Amino acid sequence: MTDKKPTSITQYYHDHPDGPEGADKDLFGRVAESNRRGFLRNMGLAAMGTMVGAAIPFHRNMPSGLIPAALAQATIEGTKSGIRILNDRPFNAETPAHLLDEDVTSNSRHFVRNNGLMPTDMDADTWQLTIDGLVDKPLTLSIADLKRDFEVVSQQLVIECGGNGRAMFNPPARGNQWTHGAVGCSEWTGVRLRDVLNAAGVQDTVIYTAHEGADIHLSGKADKMPISRGMPIAKAMDDANLIAFGQNGGDINPMNGAPLRLVVPGWPGSCSQKWLTRIWLRDQVHDGPKMTGTSYRVPKYPVAPGTKVPTEDFEIIEAMPVKSLITSPETGIEGAPRSFEVRGHAWAGDTTVDFVDVSYDFGATWQRAELSAPANKGAWQRWRTTVELPEAGYYEIWARATDANGVSQPFAIDWNPKGYLNNSFHRVAVTVA
Ligand SMILES: Nc1nc2c(c(=O)[nH]1)N[C@H]1C(S)=C(S)[C@@H](COP(=O)(O)O)O[C@H]1N2
Numbered sequence: 001m002t003d004k005k006p007t008s009i010t011q012y013y014h015d016h017p018d019g020p021e022g023a024d025k026d027l028f029g030r031v032a033e034s035n036r037r038g039f040l041r042n043m044g045l046a047a048m049g050t051m052v053g054a055a056i057p058f059h060r061n062m063p064s065g066l067i068p069a070a071l072a073q074a075t076i077e078g079t080k081s082g083i084r085i086l087n088d089r090p091f092n093a094e095t096p097a098h099l100l101d102e103d104v105t106s107n108s109r110h111f112v113r114n115n116g117l118m119p120t121d122m123d124a125d126t127w128q129l130t131i132d133g134l135v136d137k138p139l140t141l142s143i144a145d146l147k148r149d150f151e152v153v154s155q156q157l158v159i160e161c162g163g164n165g166r167a168m169f170n171p172p173a174r175g176n177q178w179t180h181g182a183v184g185c186s187e188w189t190g191v192r193l194r195d196v197l198n199a200a201g202v203q204d205t206v207i208y209t210a211h212e213g214a215d216i217h218l219s220g221k222a223d224k225m226p227i228s229r230g231m232p233i234a235k236a237m238d239d240a241n242l243i244a245f246g247q248n249g250g251d252i253n254p255m256n257g258a259p260l261r262l263v264v265p266g267w268p269g270s271c272s273q274k275w276l277t278r279i280w281l282r283d284q285v286h287d288g289p290k291m292t293g294t295s296y297r298v299p300k301y302p303v304a305p306g307t308k309v310p311t312e313d314f315e316i317i318e319a320m321p322v323k324s325l326i327t328s329p330e331t332g333i334e335g336a337p338r339s340f341e342v343r344g345h346a347w348a349g350d351t352t353v354d355f356v357d358v359s360y361d362f363g364a365t366w367q368r369a370e371l372s373a374p375a376n377k378g379a380w381q382r383w384r385t386t387v388e389l390p391e392a393g394y395y396e397i398w399a400r401a402t403d404a405n406g407v408s409q410p411f412a413i414d415w416n417p418k419g420y421l422n423n424s425f426h427r428v429a430v431t432v433a
Pocket residue numbers: 110111112113114115116159160161162212213214215226227255256257268269270271272273274275
């Protein structure tokens with residue numbers, strides 16, 4: 001038990017001298033991994049009571065390891081609003097589609113996907129980034145060094161989790177049950193990854209990057225990383241990638257990787273390492289945590305739903321597929337007028353969106369939407385159109401984007417074991433008065 005009065009559950013777990021496991025043990029009397037019900041006892045009960053601001057009459061029924069919803073909410077209070085929490089430890093939250101209506105996603109509405117616990121120290125003044133491995137000159141840079149030695153640019157960039165849409169898989173796929181909202185397009189400020197790699201001198205033998213961050217493994221073990229992914233060097237040299245220290249004109253939201261993160265648009269969000277401390281250049285495909293097995297990997301061939309696929313038949317996900325989101329109207333509205341604007345965003349991995357079509361008759365007919373060019377490479381594109389519905393009743397609005405290679409979103413996608421890459425149409429329910 002720490003003697004300091006904790007101000008939040010995150011801080012309590014962070015500050016505990018025996019790490020998160022010790023915190024669980026103090027609060028619940030046993031570690032969270034246990035399936036049995038624990039008790040909030042003595043000091044744990046007192047600490048929890050202080051944190052929720054009231055006594056907990058039914059504390060004896062609280063499952064071991066349960067973080068009260070009030071506290072999960074409190075950890076994001078003031079920095080996130082309206083986002084839907086899927087999991088509190090590690091913390092994962094998605095943004096309802098209608099809250100993604102802004103052209104540029106505000107900090108408070110950018111989804112959060114954490115594989116571990118946030119770092120305790122996120123001080124921009126002392127932060128250091130190391131570039132090493134197969135480079136001519138290993139570099140250790142502060143954020144001030146980055147700002148001084150490299151061109152600083154701001155770009156709107158899409159980050160989408162590879163598992164966005166997983167909730168619609170049948171049979172269900174394990175993992176966070178993202179519906180549509182594990183995507184965002186903030187304006188990120190930083191330096192180009194390419195410029196920094198060039199300054200270090202990329203050797204000819206390099207084929208892959210490896211990214212490391214300062215977040216903490218759920219076990220609390222210092223020698224374990226929650227996630228460390230990488231990408232082929234050709235993708236790393238794309239000038240859209242940033243080593244970012246700013247989000248939407250201010251600091252990066254702590255949950256989105258402050259004070260320094262990678263932003264790699266178009267590829268699974270997991271390539272965009274948060275709380276970035278190291279980029280290591282390698283002569284082999286990176287094999288860090290969440291690079292191997294079935295993580296961010298899909299079968300090389302279509303499989304029937306529910307099939308067990310041998311791990312050697314999986315390949316690493318690269319560019320994300322073409323996709324669109326309806327951000328207005330909000331799904332479930334009742335009493336809509338016959339005519340209203342339908343709008344949203346569309347994006348397409350490493351390419352751009354050519355057109356977006358909208359249907360209100362379950363896909364029998366489609367009307368073409370107006371579509372804007374991306375603000376810059378890696379940004380999503382705004383689309384809008386006005387629909388005129390023939391009479392009162394229940395309708396579904398569907399949106400379907402087609403990319404510059406002529407590839408369209410499907411009605412339903414091929415199932416895969418981990419539920420990645422679901423780019424089926426977004427459907428919104430509307431009842432007309
Ligand atoms: N250090 C670190 N970086 C990380 C992760 C993480 O858990 N730790 N999650 C990754 C995943 S899976 C995604 S989808 C994106 C999400 O970025 P966001 O939380 O800013 O939305 O961050 C990536 N970078």
